[in-house]
Amino acid sequence: MDRLSSARLLGRSAVRTGLSFLLGQGCAVCDRLQHQTFCPDCQGQLQDLVRDFKGWTPSEQHPLLIGALAPYSGPLKQALRTLKYDYRPDVGRVLGVALAKQWKKHRPLMKLSTTLYVLPIPLHRHRQIQRGYNQAKVIGQSFSQASGVPLLAGGLVRVENTLPQYQLGLKARQANLKDAFQVGQPLRRLGQRLGAMPNILLVDDIYTTGTTAKSAADSLRRSHVPVVGMIAVARAVGD
Template sequence: MDNQRSLWAAWAERLRQRFSFILQGQCALCDRPTSQVFCQDCTRRLQACRVQSSVLQIAGLPPLYSWGYYEGALKQSLARLKYGGRPQVAEPLGQWLAQVWLDSGLLERGLVVVPIPLHGDRQQQRGYNQAELIARSFCEVTGMPLRARGLIRTQPTTAQYGLLRLERYQNLSNVFQVGAALQKSPNLKDIVLVDDIFTTGATLKSATETLQQSGFRVVALFTAALSERQIA
């Protein structure tokens, strides 16, 4: 009888382990089983990408706050988010970026979060806007209001990757307009812009100018990743 119970116990444990493996899911970066978005090993690799100083002052732009360097595991994670159909990557990135906000001392009231938009065709192709997903997670932690359609991208643009700095600015000239989500909120004038990556600043500069021309004030820029070319 005891042997039979032991066999049943061993069988039940093997069954539990098998179903646990199935139900856990996979790490969004390495595909190993985990109950979180990233496994512990990949989380450590991502944390190694953290910037030393989270704020940069760049001429012609509001203060820039970024969580990590665009390299290694963070670069791989953003590639999976944007091109690999892994929208779940945005959740921890937004949470970590929110901690940068909470540590910044910029806890002003009356701010609204606006993500950098994709053109409708590209968003339909991808299925989501990665900047919006990061911003949603960011707002869940900070409690700040989100205006997902605060900005609209009116024209499709060439991919920024591989373009020279001047070409990036020309590529993004006059491609944004203020959306109805902000036009219907006249009392919300102070904006925090959120994007996935800061490289040359062309995208965020164009978005900032569009908002300023409509009477809004961009208080800060927040990105999950910062190109090493900006590290001084």
């Protein structure tokens, strides 16, 4: 994307932000006009999803996944689509706080030799410019503030502009993400300052097959960075 396109995107984002401030904005699920991220009805539906979901149970099928807020279905599926495609970072901030509450309630006991940092799964820079932000970073920032786990932005870099994973089968997903990530300089500098690489908790908006999480974790571990696991706002139903 060229500079002119980026400027136009930023301009449209500023207009949307101004209109939302003056007029309110639609509920991130049902689009009902109001001044909160979710209307009371949709907020209640989301709370029901979170309450009934057993997303913090260890799984041999997905050993990296520590936990998720709720299944990727119904109102949460729509909320995450709004976050990704409608320039609504407020949705990510609200969901990050909710994820932090569940983390505090269910987090596993960990004997860690160094400090734990939360690290968002990165987007390629072209896609981030297109979208206006990295939704995983928005969630991670809010999670960090609410949980007290420090955020490590830029610790991982997406060097390949890969195809969207939802379009691909399992083998194609794995090939698509081969060598997609590299350790970023902020993480290397932090490791030098601490005298050892910090423990990393990955965070993303959606966990499906675990291919993205595994690719990111493998890239970190090749540089001797310990990865304790991953948390996500939503986990794909049936996975």
